[in-house]
Amino acid sequence: IVIDLVEDFISLCLQQNDTPVYEARYPSFFEHYYRFWCSRDRPRVDSDARELRLRAARVRRAIDLCASRLRRWDLSPQGLTVILFVGRNTSNGHAFLNGDKWVVWIPVETYSTDLLAKVFVTHEVVHALHYRGSPGFYFNDKQEKERLSRQLITEGVATFLTTVILDCSDQEALWGDFLTQHQYDTWPIECRKRALEFAKSCYEHFSESSYDSSFFRILDPKKIVADRCAYLLGLDIVRDVSRKENIAPLELLKLGREDFECRVLRELESQS
Numbered sequence: 001i002v003i004d005l006v007e008d009f010i011s012l013c014l015q016q017n018d019t020p021v022y023e024a025r026y027p028s029f030f031e032h033y034y035r036f037w038c039s040r041d042r043p044r045v046d047s048d049a050r051e052l053r054l055r056a057a058r059v060r061r062a063i064d065l066c067a068s069r070l071r072r073w074d075l076s077p078q079g080l081t082v083i084l085f086v087g088r089n090t091s092n093g094h095a096f097l098n099g100d101k102w103v104v105w106i107p108v109e110t111y112s113t114d115l116l117a118k119v120f121v122t123h124e125v126v127h128a129l130h131y132r133g134s135p136g137f138y139f140n141d142k143q144e145k146e147r148l149s150r151q152l153i154t155e156g157v158a159t160f161l162t163t164v165i166l167d168c169s170d171q172e173a174l175w176g177d178f179l180t181q182h183q184y185d186t187w188p189i190e191c192r193k194r195a196l197e198f199a200k201s202c203y204e205h206f207s208e209s210s211y212d213s214s215f216f217r218i219l220d221p222k223k224i225v226a227d228r229c230a231y232l233l234g235l236d237i238v239r240d241v242s243r244k245e246n247i248a249p250l251e252l253l254k255l256g257r258e259d260f261e262c263r264v265l266r267e268l269e270s271q272s
Contacts, residue, residue: 001081002063006056006108009086010049019044029083029105032096036145042088045109055108056084062117063106066125069165073250080128084108092120095128097138102128116176122165123173126158129253136257146209149261152202156234157252160242163235164249174231191229196271198233203268206261237267 005025012022023030034040047055067077080102087107095104104124111117131138137154139145162173171184179187191198241263242249252260 002060003081003083004056004060005083005085006052010052013044013086014046014049026083026085028098029085029096029103032098033087033105036139036142037094038088038090042090045086045089047086047109052086052108055111058114058117059084059106059108059111059121061114062111062121063125065118066122066165069122070125073165075129075165075250077125077129079132080104080125082106082125092116093124095124095131097131102132104128113177115172116178118166119162119168119172119176122162123158126161126165126253127154130154130157133253134256134260143209148202148208149206149264150257152206152230152234153238153257153260153264155231156236156238159231159235160238161249161252170232170235174235188232191232194229195233198229199268199271202230202233203265206265206268237264237271240267 003026005022008022008025012018063082070077081098082104084106086109089107089109091107092110093104093106095102097103104127106121106124111120137150139147139150144150159170159173162168163170166173171188175184175187238252241247241260242252244267245263247255255263
């Protein structure tokens with residue numbers, strides 16, 4: 001099921017300047033969005049209607065592609081809902097639990113290219129499949145959302161399975177075509193230089209919710225050095241667990257949190 005709120009945004013926000021009515025179209029989602037992902041103080045996106053429609057169409061194509069690839073792997077997206085909306089340019093999306101239904105949310109304003117849509121729509125759908133298969137990885141408060149162990153594993157699973165489902169490179173799964181060629185060339189080198197430091201820090205702070213914010217975020221798009229390094233570490237660690245312990249990639253979606261965390265801790269200890 002796809003719920004498309006883009007036309008509502010165009011008519012209600014861009015044309016009538018009535019954001020509350022727009023957000024009333026799906027109040028449970030917007031409550032989640034502003035609680036966990038975005039400050040209400042951020043300015044509203046004011047892209048023109050034509051550009052928003054182009055981006056929404058791009059995301060819809062990516063959803064169709066993702067569904068097709070999932071079926072090849074006998075992974076059923078049945079029961080998932082995908083919501084397309086216009087947010088405040090803070091995230092590529094994620095998934096949340098609405099009642100007993102898992103909802104993938106995609107802010108179309110962040111999808112400027114086909115490759116970004118292909119990669120990150122799949123990434124966000126995998127988050128929903130992971131939460132559905134192993135609900136212990138979901139979060140209900142900000143502290144749990146930010147817990148290093150949870151983020152490292154869930155982002156590692158989403159990135160690793162994106163490479164599997166789309167048969168794409170690590171570089172594409174990690175960044176799409178967001179980086180310049182120079183950044184593509186230098187980012188993994190900088191991350192590898194600091195690999196021991198990152199692994200040691202993750203091992204020591206595994207159960208904490210307070211750590212270096214650049215691990216999972218871009219602090220300055222113009223000065224990306226080793227930002228989001230935890231995505232690369234998570235990808236490597238999750239792939240190692242899958243290979244070394246003979247767990248099929250898709251079976252990772254069902255692995256219980258406590259079991260998964262123990263396996264990842266052993267890998268971090270061996271690398272640090």
